[in-house]
Amino acid sequence: MLQKLLKKLRKEPVVKYTEPSIMKSYARLPVSFVRGEGAKLWDADGREYIDALGGIAVTFLGHCHPKVSEAISLQANKILHTSNLFHIQEQADLGERFCAISGMDKVFFGNSGAEANETAIKIARLHARSKGIDKPIILTAEQSFHGRTMATLSATGNAAIQKGFAPLLSEFIHVPYDDITAMREHTENSNVVAIMIEPIQGEGGIIVPQEGYLSALRTLCDEQGWLLIVDEIQTGIGRTGQWFAFQHENIQPDVVTSAKALGNGIPIGACAAKGAAAELISPGTHGTTFGGNPFSSKVAATVIDIISEENLVDKAGQTGASLKKQLQHTLGTSSKVVDIRGKGLMLGIELDKVYPDLAMKFLDAGLVINITGGGKVIRLLPSVLLSDVQVKKIVQTILDVVSAL
Ligand SMILES: *Cc1c(COP(=O)(O)O)cnc(C)c1O
Numbered sequence: 348m349l350q351k352l353l354k355k356l357r358k359e360p361v362v363k364y365t366e367p368s369i370m371k372s373y374a375r376l377p378v379s380f381v382r383g384e385g386a387k388l389w390d391a392d393g394r395e396y397i398d399a400l401g402g403i404a405v406t407f408l409g410h411c412h413p414k415v416s417e418a419i420s421l422q423a424n425k426i427l428h429t430s431n432l433f434h435i436q437e438q439a440d441l442g443e444r445f446c447a448i449s450g451m452d453k454v455f456f457g458n459s460g461a462e463a464n465e466t467a468i469k470i471a472r473l474h475a476r477s478k479g480i481d482k483p484i485i486l487t488a489e490q491s492f493h494g495r496t497m498a499t500l501s502a503t504g505n506a507a508i509q510k511g512f513a514p515l516l517s518e519f520i521h522v523p524y525d526d527i528t529a530m531r532e533h534t535e536n537s538n539v540v541a542i543m544i545e546p547i548q549g550e551g552g553i554i555v556p557q558e559g560y561l562s563a564l565r566t567l568c569d570e571q572g573w574l575l576i577v578d579e580i581q582t583g584i585g586r587t588g589q590w591f592a593f594q595h596e597n598i599q600p601d602v603v604t605s606a607k608a609l610g611n612g613i614p615i616g617a618c619a620a621k622g623a624a625a626e627l628i629s630p631g632t633h634g635t636t637f638g639g640n641p642f643s644s645k646v647a648a649t650v651i652d653i654i655s656e657e658n659l660v661d662k663a664g665q666t667g668a669s670l671k672k673q674l675q676h677t678l679g680t681s682s683k684v685v686d687i688r689g690k691g692l693m694l695g696i697e698l699d700k701v702y703p704d705l706a707m708k709f710l711d712a713g714l715v716i717n718i719t720g721g722g723k724v725i726r727l728l729p730s731v732l733l734s735d736v737q738v739k740k741i742v743q744t745i746l747d748v749v750s751a752l
Contacts, residue, residue, distance in 0.1 A: 362391040378710055383410025386730045386737055388715060398715045399729040399741050404549070404581045404693070407608035407663075408653060409730040415611050418649035419642075427642040431634060437644035444651045448590040450599055451619035455628060456639030459616045460580035460606035461494025464543075466618035466633060467576045467602045468498050471541040473627035474574050483540040485576075486533055488524040492550035493543065493578055502543055505550075524548060525556035527563040534571055541574040541602075542567070546592035549581035552720020553695025555688055558596070565598040574601040574624055580616075584608035585654050585731065587691035588664025595690070611650045615643040654731075663731045666738065667691035670727070673742045683749055689727075696725040696745065702752050714744040 362379045380396075382389045386409050388396045401407060408415055422437075429435060438456060445454045455466050468485065475483035485502065487493065493502040500508055501516035504524075509515060520539075523529045533539050542564055548554035561577075568575040577600040582592040584605060589595050591603060601624040606616035616638075620627070637643070654660060671687065671694055678684045678696065686697040701722035702708075709716050709725075719726045725745065733741075 376707055376710060385409040385411075386733050394713070396710070396713050396715050397737055397740055397744070399727045400715045400717050401608075401728050401730050402612065403717065404586065404607045404728040405610075406612055407584060407586060407692075407731055408611045408650060408659075409732040410612075412611065412653065412732075414653050415646065415649060418646050419613070422642050422645040425641070428637070428640045430636070431639065435639060435641055435644065437641040437648065438639035441639070441644040441648040441651075444648055445605075445617055445619060448651060448655075449603055449605075449619055450594075450621070451603060451625070452621045453625040454617050454619040455633065456644065457616040457618070457635050458614045458637050458643075459494075460578075460604065461496045461499045461616075462635070462638070463580065463604035463606050463616035463618040464493045464499045464502065464578060465496055466628075467543065467578075467604050468502065469633060470602055470618070470620060470624055470627050471543075471574055471576065473632070474624060475540040477623075477627070478540065478572070480538055480540060482518070482538050484518050484520055484533075484536060484538045485541045485543050486522050486530060486539060487519050487543045488545070488548070489521050490524060490548055490551035490554065491521070491543075491545055491578075492548070493545075524551070524554060525560050527560065527567070530564065530567060534567075539571070539573060541576055543576040543578060545578045546582050546595075547587065547690060547693060549693070549726075550719055552697065552724040553689045553693060553726060554720075555690060561593055561596045562598050565596075565600075568601070576600065576602040576604070578604050580604055580606045581728070582693060584650070585660040585663050585691075586693050586728070588660065588667060590660055592690065609650065610643055610647045613643050613646040615639075615647050659731045663691045666731065666733055667694065669735075670694060670729075670733075670738050670741065673738065674745065677742050677746050678749060681749060683752060685723075692727070692729055692731060692733075694727040695720065696727075696749075698723050698725070698749070698752075705748075705752075708748050708751075709744070712744050712748050714741060714748075716745075 379391045380388045388398045442454050487502045489504040491504040493499040502519050504521040577593050579591045602620045604618050
């Protein structure tokens with residue numbers, strides 16, 4: 348019976364656009380990409396697209412980067428997984444690279460962004476214990492996004508993401524973003540132990556805070572003895588024109604989390620800490636089966652090496668600035684465009700209202716983007732390997748689609 352069903356499944360066409368056995372987590376678009384190269388994607392019908400989304404900020408080095416593919420293949424033929432019961436040299440090597448680019452002291456590797464933030468939240472709790480605080484509070488921002496696990500969705504400042512999942516963890520207070528005064532209002536609360544913040548809000552709609560916001564948070568945390576936890580899961584690994592967006596303000600967080608672009612598509616997450624915060628995790632207090640295995644570690648170390656050797660952090664800043672300038676030049680006067688904003692290759696185009704089926708209209712025009720910020724913001728998170736011609740093509744396609752709305 349089972350043999351027969353599996354045989355039948357093997358024979359069916361690859362792409363059916365139906366998935367009766369998949370839980371309905373996603374409202375998917377009826378397109379399936381089957382191949383990629385650099386910033387290009389091809390769907391099952393052989394149609395070509397420019398990828399300006401990069402799998403939501405993941406494929407910073409584009410699809411099938413030859414050096415990444417080579418590292419994947421070499422490591423797959425050497426060893427994939429052992430266990431964190433044993434020393435893993437690839438993990439140690441990646442750790443040194445991660446600390447070098449972030450200025451942090453020590454790092455824990457998991458498998459996703461949410462897990463990296465879970466680690467950060469556990470570090471905040473250990474920090475609370477060290478101060479004798481039993482019921483710690485972490486301040487996070489309104490419209491923030493920190494993940495889908497119970498702790499990280501509690502941290503997330505978005506009622507739609509929390510709906511149906513009460514009781515939530517009670518330790519998060521959501522404070523208006525980019526408003527240092529609103530944060531300062533909580534200094535009276537002696538249970539506060541940390542601030543957890545995105546340096547640019549991604550899911551919230553590419554919200555860039557005023558210059559000085561992060562350094563003001565750093566000062567506040569120093570004054571109060573709070574940990575500054577910076578969620579760089581979307582912004583990090585070069586995207587904004589620095590390895591991490593906090594480096595634009597020359598500050599150093601106590602804890603920084605990373606994932607998305609770190610493995611260029613191989614699942615990996617990281618939570619790094621500095622100073623006393625880096626010493627709070629001790630044997631037995633945290634762990635993971637897969638996290639930091641030889642395979643994902645080797646691939647992520649290769650990703651960092653490529654970005655560093657080819658000066659791609661600077662290139663992200665330059666290509667992003669050029670893309671933003673051309674968007675402003677071409678779309679800035681459109682009555683449908685309210686704002687064009689972002690840093691490096693993390694850009695948002697805010698429209699005057701919600702236009703239905705917008706992402707599909709872009710797909711029809713051969714451009715992969717996504718819509719965030721309550722349905723009004725076109726989000727661009729492209730690969731750093733975009734050519735000048737592809738930049739121009741992205742701008743032209745957005746102009747065409749927006750003009751036709
Ligand atoms: C994507 C994202 C997460 C969650 O990462 P997952 O890998 O999906 O768990 C957390 N924080 C930010 C800022 C993100 O963009």
